[in-house]
Amino acid sequence: MSRIQIEGLTRRFGAVTAVDHVDLDVPDGDFLVLLGPSGCGKSTLLRMLAGLTPPSAGRILLDGRDITATPPRDRDLAMVFQSYALYPHLTVARNIGFPLRARRRPRPEVASRTETVARVLGLEELLHRRPRELSGGQRQRVALARALVRDPGAFLLDEPLSNLDATLRTATRAELTELHRRLGSTFVHVTHDQVEAMTMATRIAVLNAGRLEQVGTAAQVYDEPASVFVAGFLGSPAMGLLPGRIEHVEGSLRVLAPDVDIPLGGPDPEDAGREVVLGIRAEHLLLVEPTAAPRPGAALLRGTVRLVENLGSEEVAHCLVGDARLPVRGPRPLGLAAGDPVTLTTAPERVHLFDPASGRRLVRRPASAGTAAVSTHVPDLSAVSPS
Numbered sequence: 001m002s003r004i005q006i007e008g009l010t011r012r013f014g015a016v017t018a019v020d021h022v023d024l025d026v027p028d029g030d031f032l033v034l035l036g037p038s039g040c041g042k043s044t045l046l047r048m049l050a051g052l053t054p055p056s057a058g059r060i061l062l063d064g065r066d067i068t069a070t071p072p073r074d075r076d077l078a079m080v081f082q083s084y085a086l087y088p089h090l091t092v093a094r095n096i097g098f099p100l101r102a103r104r105r106p107r108p109e110v111a112s113r114t115e116t117v118a119r120v121l122g123l124e125e126l127l128h129r130r131p132r133e134l135s136g137g138q139r140q141r142v143a144l145a146r147a148l149v150r151d152p153g154a155f156l157l158d159e160p161l162s163n164l165d166a167t168l169r170t171a172t173r174a175e176l177t178e179l180h181r182r183l184g185s186t187f188v189h190v191t192h193d194q195v196e197a198m199t200m201a202t203r204i205a206v207l208n209a210g211r212l213e214q215v216g217t218a219a220q221v222y223d224e225p226a227s228v229f230v231a232g233f234l235g236s237p238a239m240g241l242l243p244g245r246i247e248h249v250e251g252s253l254r255v256l257a258p259d260v261d262i263p264l265g266g267p268d269p270e271d272a273g274r275e276v277v278l279g280i281r282a283e284h285l286l287l288v289e290p291t292a293a294p295r296p297g298a299a300l301l302r303g304t305v306r307l308v309e310n311l312g313s314e315e316v317a318h319c320l321v322g323d324a325r326l327p328v329r330g331p332r333p334l335g336l337a338a339g340d341p342v343t344l345t346t347a348p349e350r351v352h353l354f355d356p357a358s359g360r361r362l363v364r365r366p367a368s369a370g371t372a373a374v375s376t377h378v379p380d381l382s383a384v385s386p387s
Helices: 042-050 092-102 107-120 136-148 166-183 194-200 218-223 228-233
Strands: 004-013 016-026 031-035 057-062 077-080 154-158 186-191 203-208 211-216 240-249 252-257 260-263 275-280 299-310 314-321 324-331 341-346 352-354 362-364 379-383
Touching: 004 042, 016 042, 016 057, 016 211, 031 042, 031 194, 042 077, 042 154, 042 186, 077 136, 092 107, 092 136, 107 136, 136 166, 166 186, 166 194, 186 194, 194 218, 203 218, 203 228, 211 218, 211 228, 228 240, 228 275, 228 352, 240 260, 252 275, 299 324, 314 341, 324 341
Parallel strands: 031 186, 031 203, 077 154, 154 186
Antiparallel strands: 004 016, 004 057, 203 211, 240 252, 240 275, 240 324, 252 260, 260 299, 275 352, 299 314, 299 341, 314 324, 362 379
16 A cells, blocks of 8 residues: 655646646545546646656655656556557456566466456456457456556556446446455545546545636535535536625625525624525425415425436426526425426525535534524634635
C-alpha cells in the first residue's frame, strides 16, 4: 500500500490550464475516484501521477518521497488504460507476465505470480488465449492482472469500464470493489460516470474545469454538495436549482422567489435581503393534494408539469417553478401529466443554499442560546471549501 500526496499540481497546455493547483491526499488503502465531466482534467491529473505527463507546477509524493521527476517505470504505480493496451500477439499469460519479464525476473517467479494473479481474477481457463479471443470484460480483467502482477504500491485506473456494456459494467464494478477490499491497496480511479463513483469509491474528488470542487465520501458529496456545480452534476436527475432571496417576514427568515416560500426560522434579520441559489433534490419534493391544507412550517412551491418520464418503478415529473425547472421523483404512477398545475412541499432542512456569486455552499450558523430550534437554519456568510 502507498500514500499519494498531491501538492499544488498544475498542468498547462499553452494558454489552456487543464489542471489548476490541485491539492489531494490519498491515504493508504483508499479507493479515490476522480469524477467530473469530459475535459475537466481528471485524466491529465492521473497521467501526471503515472509520470506520463509532466506537471507545469506542483509536486507528487509517494510515501513521503518526491516522485515528480521520477520516470514512470520507477514509480511503483501500475496504470490500467481505458483501451487496456494489451499486446495482441501475446497470450493472456504472457500479457500478464510482461512487466516481470521486462524487469528480468526469473522464469519460475514469472510463471508462479502469473498463475496466482490469474486465479485471483478468474482467468485460469484463459491463459492460453489471445486478446482477440476475449470479451471486453475478460480483456479488462487481463489488464488488471498485468497491473496486479507487479504488486505495485497503488493502482491508477483511467476509465477502465467505459468500453463495457451496461450489464458487464455493473458486474465488473462489483469485481473491482471486491478486489480492492481483498488487496487493501490504494486505487485512484478516473470516471465521468457518477454511478461508478457512488458505488465504488471510499472517497470522491469532484473536478470541474481543472479545479477541485469537493472531496468526500459518496454520502457527503451527494447530501452536502459544496458548490452549485457539484449539486447539478451529481444525481439523476440532477438537483433542481432556482434563484431566491432571504427576507425577514413577521419575525422570521424566509426564502422567497416567484411561486416559492421556504421558512428558514430564526429571528435574526442579519441575512435579510441576501440573494441565494436554492437547491432541492427530486426525491425530497412531495406532491400536495389540491384540497389539502398546507402543513405549518413546510416549504411551498407552485408550478406546472412540463414532462413526465417513466423510469419503470418510478416516474420523474419535470416541473416549471417560476423560470426554473425542478424535477420531482416518486413511485409510479405519480398521477401527473404535462400541463398539470402542481403544489410541492419539502422539509426546510432539505433545502440547500448557495452563494450566487461564488457558487459555494452556504454553511449553517451554530445555534445561539435560546434559539437552538431555529438558528441552525440560518445561512452563514462564509462558504465551504472543497475538502
